[in-house]
Amino acid sequence: MTVSEQPLYRRLGLQDDEYDRIVDTLGRDPRPAELAMYGAMWSEHCSYKSSKIHLKTLPTDGPAVLVGPGQDAGAVDIGDGMAAVFKMESHSHPSAIEPYQGAATGVGGIVRDIISMGARPVALLDPLMFGPLTDERNRWLFEGVVAGIGGYGNCIGVPTVGGEIHFAEPHSQNPTVDVMCVGIARADKLATSQSLTANSGSLMVLYGAATGRDGIGGVSVLASATLDASSEESRPAVQIGDPFAEKLLIEASLELIDRGLLEGLQDLGGAGITCAVSESAARAGMGARLDLDAVPLREAGMAAFEILTSESQERMLAIVHPSRLSDVEKVCARWGLTTAVIAELVEGGGLSVTLGGETVAEVPARSLVDEGPEYDRPMAPPDATAMSSASNDPALLSFDKDVREAFFSVLTSPNVASKRWVFEQYDSIVQGQTVAGAGSDAALVRVPDSLKGIAISSDGKGRYGALDPYLGAAHAVAEAARNVAVTGATPLAITNCLNFGNPERPLVMWQFSESIRGMRDACLAFETPVTGGNVSFYNESSGSAIWPTPVIGMIGLLNDHRLRVPTGFPRPGLAVYLLGETFAELGGSEFAAAVLGVVAGHPPRLDLEAEAALLRFLQAAAAETLLASGHDCGDGGIGIALAESAIEGAHGFAVTVPGDLPAHVALFSESASRAIVSVAPEHEERLMSLASDHGVPLSRIGETGGPRVLFDGLFDTTVDELREAYETAIPRLLGEPV
Amino acid sequence: MSDGAPRIGVITFPGSLDDRDAQRAVTYMGGVAVALWHADHDLRGVDAVVLPGGFSYGDYLRCGAIARFAAVMDEVRAFAERGGPVLGICNGFQILCESGLLPGALIRNRSLRFICRDVFLRVETSQSVVTSELMTGETVEIPVKHGEGQFVAREDELRRIDDEGLVVFRYASGDGVTDDAENPNGSIDHIAGIRNARGNVVGLMPHPEHAVDPDVGPTGGQPLFASLLAAAMAGAGA
Numbered sequence: 021m022t023v024s025e026q027p028l029y030r031r032l033g034l035q036d037d038e039y040d041r042i043v044d045t046l047g048r049d050p051r052p053a054e055l056a057m058y059g060a061m062w063s064e065h066c067s068y069k070s071s072k073i074h075l076k077t078l079p080t081d082g083p084a085v086l087v088g089p090g091q092d093a094g095a096v097d098i099g100d101g102m103a104a105v106f107k108m109e110s111h112s113h114p115s116a117i118e119p120y121q122g123a124a125t126g127v128g129g130i131v132r133d134i135i136s137m138g139a140r141p142v143a144l145l146d147p148l149m150f151g152p153l154t155d156e157r158n159r160w161l162f163e164g165v166v167a168g169i170g171g172y173g174n175c176i177g178v179p180t181v182g183g184e185i186h187f188a189e190p191h192s193q194n195p196t197v198d199v200m201c202v203g204i205a206r207a208d209k210l211a212t213s214q215s216l217t218a219n220s221g222s223l224m225v226l227y228g229a230a231t232g233r234d235g236i237g238g239v240s241v242l243a244s245a246t247l248d249a250s251s252e253e254s255r256p257a258v259q260i261g262d263p264f265a266e267k268l269l270i271e272a273s274l275e276l277i278d279r280g281l282l283e284g285l286q287d288l289g290g291a292g293i294t295c296a297v298s299e300s301a302a303r304a305g306m307g308a309r310l311d312l313d314a315v316p317l318r319e320a321g322m323a324a325f326e327i328l329t330s331e332s333q334e335r336m337l338a339i340v341h342p343s344r345l346s347d348v349e350k351v352c353a354r355w356g357l358t359t360a361v362i363a364e365l366v367e368g369g370g371l372s373v374t375l376g377g378e379t380v381a382e383v384p385a386r387s388l389v390d391e392g393p394e395y396d397r398p399m400a401p402p403d404a405t406a407m408s409s410a411s412n413d414p415a416l417l418s419f420d421k422d423v424r425e426a427f428f429s430v431l432t433s434p435n436v437a438s439k440r441w442v443f444e445q446y447d448s449i450v451q452g453q454t455v456a457g458a459g460s461d462a463a464l465v466r467v468p469d470s471l472k473g474i475a476i477s478s479d480g481k482g483r484y485g486a487l488d489p490y491l492g493a494a495h496a497v498a499e500a501a502r503n504v505a506v507t508g509a510t511p512l513a514i515t516n517c518l519n520f521g522n523p524e525r526p527l528v529m530w531q532f533s534e535s536i537r538g539m540r541d542a543c544l545a546f547e548t549p550v551t552g553g554n555v556s557f558y559n560e561s562s563g564s565a566i567w568p569t570p571v572i573g574m575i576g577l578l579n580d581h582r583l584r585v586p587t588g589f590p591r592p593g594l595a596v597y598l599l600g601e602t603f604a605e606l607g608g609s610e611f612a613a614a615v616l617g618v619v620a621g622h623p624p625r626l627d628l629e630a631e632a633a634l635l636r637f638l639q640a641a642a643a644e645t646l647l648a649s650g651h652d653c654g655d656g657g658i659g660i661a662l663a664e665s666a667i668e669g670a671h672g673f674a675v676t677v678p679g680d681l682p683a684h685v686a687l688f689s690e691s692a693s694r695a696i697v698s699v700a701p702e703h704e705e706r707l708m709s710l711a712s713d714h715g716v717p718l719s720r721i722g723e724t725g726g727p728r729v730l731f732d733g734l735f736d737t738t739v740d741e742l743r744e745a746y747e748t749a750i751p752r753l754l755g756e757p758v
Numbered sequence: 759m760s761d762g763a764p765r766i767g768v769i770t771f772p773g774s775l776d777d778r779d780a781q782r783a784v785t786y787m788g789g790v791a792v793a794l795w796h797a798d799h800d801l802r803g804v805d806a807v808v809l810p811g812g813f814s815y816g817d818y819l820r821c822g823a824i825a826r827f828a829a830v831m832d833e834v835r836a837f838a839e840r841g842g843p844v845l846g847i848c849n850g851f852q853i854l855c856e857s858g859l860l861p862g863a864l865i866r867n868r869s870l871r872f873i874c875r876d877v878f879l880r881v882e883t884s885q886s887v888v889t890s891e892l893m894t895g896e897t898v899e900i901p902v903k904h905g906e907g908q909f910v911a912r913e914d915e916l917r918r919i920d921d922e923g924l925v926v927f928r929y930a931s932g933d934g935v936t937d938d939a940e941n942p943n944g945s946i947d948h949i950a951g952i953r954n955a956r957g958n959v960v961g962l963m964p965h966p967e968h969a970v971d972p973d974v975g976p977t978g979g980q981p982l983f984a985s986l987l988a989a990a991m992a993g994a995g996a
Contacts, residue, residue, distance in 0.1 A: 447903045449968050449974070452779040
């Protein structure tokens with residue numbers, strides 16, 4: 021049966037049993053526009069039908085949590101009556117087809133999620149994954165995505181302060197493009213369905229851009245199915261962004277909220293008007309009368325289903341009491357935005373839609389939002405032979421090459437090398453609150469008119485996830501927490517973007533379930549609950565999926581930003597300490613991938629209690645201003661962590677790598693729960709007693725100073741040589757003059 | 759001046775991004791920041807005007823090409839005519855060029871990419887409203903962030919710029935040496951900022967408002983704002 025011969029509901033992405041469920045709900049055969057609405061709202065992207073059953077097991081409560089999952093974004097208490105609002109999402113599928121607009125509209129979408137909570141967006145981070153840059157198409161995707169993020173983000177006045185970029189073969193067909201936004205609001209002005217009350221007779225005002233034929237089928241066709249050879253034909257399903265309109269939306273929306281003119285606020289994203297109207301009505305426990313003739317259109321003759329599911333960008337929906345309508349219209353007009361009253365809230369829960377005086381849909385609003393299908397999909401672990409095991413442990417492989425050469429191979433691996441080429445294309449300083457941006461373990465954004473800083477880190481561990489999805493997820497949470505704590509901040513809560521293959525395959529569903537289990541255990545151990553996030557399935561093509569890669573967005577609080585611990589060695593004459601212990605753990609390491617060319621073995625163990633102790637110790641040491649610098653040991657192990665602190669601070673060092681492991685194992689092992697810190701001599705005694713109080717093992721491995729970099733007994737080089745290699749690696753791969 | 763501190767107006771166009779940042783910098787340096795609106799024929803009696811960075815009206819046509827027609831720009835032209843201090847930063851510089859208040863134009867960076875980084879500027883003259891507190895040859899560290907900051911001018915304009923000493927800043931190394939490596943956008947003759955003949959109107963691509971608060975960046979913008987406040991105090995535009 022060819023696609024066009026299939027019944028309409030299947031072409032809209034609905035399954036046979038889902039169609040039956042619609043017939044049951046309505047008590048009749050659905051009209052075409054109704055099918056389009058269910059197709060969009062019950063898509064994997066909007067309904068979380070395959071993931072919900074697992075997501076429910078995550079911890080979501082904690083003392084700092086103000087808003088948990090279920091709203092447009094989560095929120096945590098940062099004191100003084102202020103809240104940090106944050107959320108992460110993916111725009112991987114559109115970016116795979118049209119990298120510039122796919123990435124740009126991803127930024128726009130996450131920013132509107134933050135606005136719709138009544139918060140001013142203050143920071144963006146972009147975790148990205150691509151195939152190797154040696155491939156021309158991967159370079160096109162990489163350059164297009166980075167340009168799109170900059171092209172949009174730089175024009176809306178929100179600084180892009182971080183993110184991470186990894187390269188691995190499984191992302192060749194399926195780049196991962198996630199984006200996180202953080203906003204700040206007064207806690208008592210947060211716009212949630214609990215804090216705002218919508219009334220029957222209130223109006224739904226659509227404001228912002230006109231509705232066009234772009235983005236139709238975005239959630240059901242693009243985001244909820246695997247990409248294939250014909251995916252390029254889906255290009256019309258990719259939306260086109262207008263950052264200027266978004267900037268006006270930000271200012272107008274915040275003014276509307278600030279002046280108390282609204283009973284509700286909703287962004288228009290996936291599933292467009294259908295989603296915004298039905299969610300607003302369902303959350304208010306009401307129904308709505310929606311008049312499609314009132315929707316400003318970009319072109320005449322659009323069909324009901326097109327207006328209902330268009331994902332045209334830069335639109336918002338406000339719930340407004342009729343007495344406030346003229347005020348709302350005035351604010352929008354001042355910012356040059358068009359408004360249209362498109363619907364009215366009504367008692368009863370029914371959503372009726374008319375076009376040209378004819379009723380095109382009549383469905384219960386709740387049935388679209390809360391009564392979609394939910395699946396407990398079959399799961400199956402991989403064959404024992406494909407599992408990670410001790411027998412292919414890279415630490416056991418013989419290695420007789422030059423350690424210095426291996427070190428530079430790891431340092432210049434695109435996963436480790438400087439991402440300056442990327443982050444200099446982003447405005448990281450607008451709003452004037454960026455204390456630390458990309459290049460720091462965690463970004464630090466000052467809360468305006470206060471000493472507080474919000475620390476933000478995003479981390480994913482694709483290789484570890486490939487070898488053991490439980491550990492991959494747990495390590496991602498641990499690394500994000502460590503990145504926040506090593507700057508001196510207290511980790512508070514996470515958001516996430518869960519990037520996986522096709523959930524209809526039992527192996528993928530098993531990976532998902534294991535990842536959730538790992539995330540849950542780590543979040544419980546660090547007391548960092550999950551306040552929301554996003555699931556991105558179907559990241560595969562021709563049967564080849566991306567590695568299971570949950571990306572964690574961690575937010576933390578530093579009460580006085582001046583206590584921030586920098587990444588780089590700030591001066592000579594400091595003692596260098598390694599916190600934590602090093603074991604022979606090269607499974608899934610950067611060394612194994614970059615030097616040995618294998619992704620194999622078992623990822624490093626993760627002792628959640630030891631990690632939690634390290635996190636507490638790092639915060640305590642920062643609070644006592646004991647640390648001159650601090651840097652997480654991540655990809656590439658202690659050798660790379662030391663090199664990065666030297667490059668960043670422009671001071672060399674001389675160290676002796678501790679322990680009796682073979683040199684390459686000691687240098688490149690990625691054992692968890694470690695950090696490199698530098699300490700002034702007068703603080704060493706106190707540092708040791710504090711470490712002992714917290715049960716954190718530490719070893720003094722050397723001192724900072726001078727232009728040289730010396731690994732005693734192994735090799736030596738200079739800071740300049742390190743910097744040259746580190747900074748030029750990615751431009752070289754892109755064929756640029758360096 | 760009634761109560762001492764000079765009042766510095768910062769214009770918000772639709773799409774202005776660094777308007778609040780410019781206001782904060784004015785306040786940080788001891789001035790009174792006054793918000794001005796693009797659609798008003800009113801400068802609210804300020805002593806100096808800042809046109810901030812951003813993407814006015816989306817800059818979908820040519821940077822600054824639409825903003826020059828804003829109602830407030832009539833007032834800015836008249837204010838500049840009277841000798842009032844006017845500073846255009848980044849998009850504000852582009853608007854001043856489009857308005858004919860400054861010669862030349864800004865086109866896409868030679869790399870064709872947006873660039874955000876700290877750079878050093880060498881002061882070429884202290885005869886301007888933002889360099890009176892600086893010495894010729896001194897360098898200041900200030901960030902740039904723009905996609906279209908390559909300064910260009912017709913040959914006759916360039917000659918005039920040279921003859922009349924209108925260059926205020928050039929991109930340079932920390933010790934004041936100009937070369938291509940220090941020039942982030944390919945500007946002709948490494949020009950980062952220029953003035954009008956009278957010195958009361960200055961435009962530059964780098965962002966001095968992001969270089970006053972040491973907690974979040976370098977401090978090379980402080981003397982520029984100190985100079986602007988001093989010029990505003992002198993009340994030339996009143």
